[in-house]
Amino acid sequence: MENENIIYAENLTKKFGSFVAVNSISFSVKKGEIYGFLGANGAGKTTAIRMLCGLSTPSSGKATVAGFDVYKQTENIKKNIGYMSQKFSLYEDLTVKENITFYGGIYGLSDKEIKEKTEYLLDILKIGDAKDKLIKSLPLGWKQKLAFSVAVIHNPKIVFLDEPTGGVDPLTRRQFWNMIYEEASRGITVFVTTHYMDEAEYCNRVSIMSDGIIAALDTPSKLKEKYNANTMHEVFVKIAR
Amino acid sequence: MKIVEVKNIVKTFDKTTAVDDVSFEVEQGEIFGLIGPDGAGKTTLFRMLTTLLKPVKGNAKVLGLDVVKNYKQIRKKVGYMPGRFSLYQDLSVEENLKFFATIFGTTVEENYNLIKDIYILLEPFKKRKAGKLSGGMKQKLALCCALIHKPDVLFLDEPTTGVDPVSRNEFWDMLRKLKEQGITILVSTPYMDEASLCDRVALMQKGKTLSIDTPDNIIRQFKKSLFAIHSENQYELFQTLMKYEHRNTVFPFGEFLHYTDKRENISEDEIKNYLETLNLKGLKIKSVKPNIEDCFMALMEEK
Numbered sequence: 001m002e003n004e005n006i007i008y009a010e011n012l013t014k015k016f017g018s019f020v021a022v023n024s025i026s027f028s029v030k031k032g033e034i035y036g037f038l039g040a041n042g043a044g045k046t047t048a049i050r051m052l053c054g055l056s057t058p059s060s061g062k063a064t065v066a067g068f069d070v071y072k073q074t075e076n077i078k079k080n081i082g083y084m085s086q087k088f089s090l091y092e093d094l095t096v097k098e099n100i101t102f103y104g105g106i107y108g109l110s111d112k113e114i115k116e117k118t119e120y121l122l123d124i125l126k127i128g129d130a131k132d133k134l135i136k137s138l139p140l141g142w143k144q145k146l147a148f149s150v151a152v153i154h155n156p157k158i159v160f161l162d163e164p165t166g167g168v169d170p171l172t173r174r175q176f177w178n179m180i181y182e183e184a185s186r187g188i189t190v191f192v193t194t195h196y197m198d199e200a201e202y203c204n205r206v207s208i209m210s211d212g213i214i215a216a217l218d219t220p221s222k223l224k225e226k227y228n229a230n231t232m233h234e235v236f237v238k239i240a241r
Numbered sequence: 242m243k244i245v246e247v248k249n250i251v252k253t254f255d256k257t258t259a260v261d262d263v264s265f266e267v268e269q270g271e272i273f274g275l276i277g278p279d280g281a282g283k284t285t286l287f288r289m290l291t292t293l294l295k296p297v298k299g300n301a302k303v304l305g306l307d308v309v310k311n312y313k314q315i316r317k318k319v320g321y322m323p324g325r326f327s328l329y330q331d332l333s334v335e336e337n338l339k340f341f342a343t344i345f346g347t348t349v350e351e352n353y354n355l356i357k358d359i360y361i362l363l364e365p366f367k368k369r370k371a372g373k374l375s376g377g378m379k380q381k382l383a384l385c386c387a388l389i390h391k392p393d394v395l396f397l398d399e400p401t402t403g404v405d406p407v408s409r410n411e412f413w414d415m416l417r418k419l420k421e422q423g424i425t426i427l428v429s430t431p432y433m434d435e436a437s438l439c440d441r442v443a444l445m446q447k448g449k450t451l452s453i454d455t456p457d458n459i460i461r462q463f464k465k466s467l468f469a470i471h472s473e474n475q476y477e478l479f480q481t482l483m484k485y486e487h488r489n490t491v492f493p494f495g496e497f498l499h500y501t502d503k504r505e506n507i508s509e510d511e512i513k514n515y516l517e518t519l520n521l522k523g524l525k526i527k528s529v530k531p532n533i534e535d536c537f538m539a540l541m542e543e544k
Contacts, residue, residue, distance in 0.1 A: 041376045041404060041408060042375045140279050166403060168431075169446065170534050171542075172278075185476075196432075197495075198493075231495060236405075237407055
């Protein structure tokens with residue numbers, strides 16, 4: 001099971017009318033891998049992620065996520081993945097505890113499991129004192145960390161993180177990446193998009209989309225070597241321009 | 242004349258102090274950056290300077306005019322691009338531009354030379370509704386609309402947030418061209434690397450300024466020796482350095498960790514020798530110049 005593919009995509013394509021948003025992309029992501037999914041605005045990243053999360057039916061091609069088919073088994077996919085984005089995460093008008101209970105509930109955890117998870121998260125995130133506070137009253141950095149913890153509350157095989165660190169201060173951004181590493185070391189696969197190119201370097205492998213295709217895919221060090229660049233920022237500029 | 246003068250300005254919302262005793266000045270023709278994460282107070286500060294919010298304490302002048310008493314005059318002379326998309330989604334590209342020109346009592350033709358370089362990129366889509374444009378295109382149109390009345394000073398609130406690195410580079414090229422035409426620019430951003438593109442910056446966190454200076458001077462004020470360290474397993478290296486008794490700070494920076502030591506005058510070899518005793522593979526260590534993000538974190542930790 002070490003080399004189990006958590007994502008497998010072959011010639012995956014999505015068209016909107018005559019516009020090809022995702023043009024026959026093929027790639028796979030292994031268990032426990034941190035996979036960076038980069039690309040310019042409008043390159044097709046969001047469309048690709050929507051297909052992989054079972055929210056949008058592909059026009060053609062094949063893909064499985066956590067072993068489930070993106071055409072026929074979208075409900076199974078939704079139960080076996082976690083998702084977090086900068087825009088959509090926690091309910092602002094619910095308290096910390098209520099959010100944990102709510103997400104635990106919709107992911108099918110038992111009352112006992114929810115109780116244990118709540119205690120565990122309040123302790124590890126050091127937010128026990130804030131457990132009855134509304135999410136909207138918390139600092140952004142706390143919210144991001146809690147949102148991530150809640151996205152993996154059901155021990156999904158894979159978690160999709162869509163620009164999780166946008167607008168966060170540099171210290172919190174780094175603490176957040178430590179959490180990502182910890183989850184990955186527990187075997188959860190991490191699929192992450194970011195506009196911070198230093199964060200691309202923290203990924204095991206990175207793909208860069210441009211005009212609907214995957215223009216490059218490799219480890220950060222091999223990409224830098226191939227494109228004769230010192231940083232992932234330089235690699236990105238060379239490919240996306 | 243100073244283009245912007247801010248003195249001990251404060252803005253509170255209920256119990257939250259969004260801007261907490263901030264003072265700075267901006268000279269004619271400068272690109273002045275407000276650099277900081279969400280919640281730093283950047284947007285509130287811009288709203289006070291563009292006369293959309295009143296300060297609770299302190300005062301501010303824009304083009305020599307008071308932001309409370311002379312708000313009507315200020316509004317005619319400044320250009321403002323808010324962080325959230327500000328255009329009319331169901332008007333086309335050319336309709337939006339014409340609308341903004343009309344409400345400022347001018348025409349697109351009169352100031353076309355100012356926006357020409359940017360508008361050329363939008364022209365193929367001029368009949369398209371603004372709501373149907375890509376993020377990069379919306380950003381360019383919003384900049385054109387903020388410029389069409391030939392303002393003396395531009396306020397750009399997070400114009401590059403959520404924008405990919407290539408489009409961000411293009412946007413900064415446009416700003417440099419506007420600067421050459423004599424327009425003073427105040428721009429806010431959460432991306433620390435954009436600080437180096439400004440003439441001067443204010444680093445902001447939780448409503449306060451951490452430092453106001455040229456990017457080079459801020460970097461010069463970094464007190465510690467900084468080392469970049471790499472090994473085959475960065476996470477293991479990070480854990481090891483976190484436990485090291487002489488460690489001051491250790492932060493991931495791309496493929497390296499940036500490390501400072503509690504001891505004075507420490508050499509690369511001393512750290513390398515220590516790490517080698519722990520059998521870390523593929524060690525590389527070098528002394529490096531700090532960047533603005535290093536400085537920002539050091540200033541955050543001081544507070």
